[in-house]
Amino acid sequence: MVKFQLTGGQGLKMAAEVRWLLLVSAIILAIARGNDGSAPHRRFEYKYSFKPPYLAQKDGSVPFWQYGGNAIASEENVRIAPSLRSQKGGIWSKEKTSFDWWEAEVTFRVTGRGRVGADGLAFWYSESPGGHDGPVFGSADQWNGLGVIFDSFDNDNKHNNPYIMAIHNDGTKVFDHQNDGSTQLLAGCLRDFRNKPFPTKAKIEYYQHVLTVHFHSGMTNNDEDYEVCIRAENVVLPKYGYFGLTAATGGLADDHDALSFLTTSLHVPGQSPPTIPLPIDAEQEKLAHEYEEYQKKLDKQREE
Ligand code: MAN
Ligand code: CA
Numbered sequence: 001m002v003k004f005q006l007t008g009g010q011g012l013k014m015a016a017e018v019r020w021l022l023l024v025s026a027i028i029l030a031i032a033r034g035n036d037g038s039a040p041h042r043r044f045e046y047k048y049s050f051k052p053p054y055l056a057q058k059d060g061s062v063p064f065w066q067y068g069g070n071a072i073a074s075e076e077n078v079r080i081a082p083s084l085r086s087q088k089g090g091i092w093s094k095e096k097t098s099f100d101w102w103e104a105e106v107t108f109r110v111t112g113r114g115r116v117g118a119d120g121l122a123f124w125y126s127e128s129p130g131g132h133d134g135p136v137f138g139s140a141d142q143w144n145g146l147g148v149i150f151d152s153f154d155n156d157n158k159h160n161n162p163y164i165m166a167i168h169n170d171g172t173k174v175f176d177h178q179n180d181g182s183t184q185l186l187a188g189c190l191r192d193f194r195n196k197p198f199p200t201k202a203k204i205e206y207y208q209h210v211l212t213v214h215f216h217s218g219m220t221n222n223d224e225d226y227e228v229c230i231r232a233e234n235v236v237l238p239k240y241g242y243f244g245l246t247a248a249t250g251g252l253a254d255d256h257d258a259l260s261f262l263t264t265s266l267h268v269p270g271q272s273p274p275t276i277p278l279p280i281d282a283e284q285e286k287l288a289h290e291y292e293e294y295q296k297k298l299d300k301q302r303e304e
């Protein structure tokens with residue numbers, strides 16, 4: 001029998017080379033992960049969120065948001081447009097964002113008696129608020145930013161609605177309502193979101209210029225049942241913007257209700273942190289103060 005054997009010296013040299021190679025590839029992998037592999041740091045952004053209970057306060061206001069048109073807010077939800085003809089409504093964050101990347105989870109219901117309903121609901125991230133009586137599902141046209149539109153009604157009669165689509169606008173595009181924006185969309189997916197047993201949900205993520213839209217059909221109340229609807233790379237949105245939801249009806253109508261809007265800012269690991277954190281004592285003092293102010297406001301409301 002012939003045995004192949006390396007001399008002791010060669011074996012050691014090989015082992016050292018293999019180890020070196022492994023180390024180098026591990027370092028390369030680690031660097032690559034830092035750029036796009038590792039999970040972002042997440043922070044809940046209460047100033048860009050609303051949810052029940054006490055979504056609206058007694059005076060009808062939604063903290064940190066303004067709404068108008070035919071929108072009505074209650075403690076439970078915001079009816080952005082009701083099931084009456086030619087209605088338009090909208091709700092927009094009062095403040096412009098100050099973080100680069102984000103995720104917004106919108107829980108909503110589109111419901112109506114008809115086999116067909118109209119016209120739909122839109123999520124917005126745009127450089128300036130789009131108001132509540134514009135031509136694009138209640139919002140202003142030629143917006144600068146992103147619209148994710150839940151278009152119920154098949155205006156172009158292509159038998160492809162309800163449809164979910166993302167439209168990126170740099171302020172120049174005029175939305176083509178007659179053709180359901182079919183030549184303008186970045187990407188989309190055919191999904192029925194009307195009259196579902198549980199609320200439907202959309203998770204819209206913008207992280208390092210990648211836009212992802214996940215959709216939950218509302219067929220279950222299981223949070224695991226999200227599906228990818230849109231993924232687009234190299235998306236460049238305005239650095240900061242306002243979040244909004246608008247809805248509209250036309251000749252046909254549905255109720256368009258938003259149950260919650262939850263925003264999370266996303267931060268690239270190892271990059272400049274969002275804010276310089278206060279020392280724990282100062283942070284607690286600040287929170288205590290904010291709580292006290294909030295309590296005062298509640299007491300005052302109760303008196304009234
Ligand atoms: C009418 C018009 C359209 C609208 C449909 C459905 O045809 O108001 O703009 O899309 O009704 O509401
Ligand atoms: Ca349409």
Ligand code: CA
Binds near residue numbers: 154156161
């Ligand atoms: Ca269509």
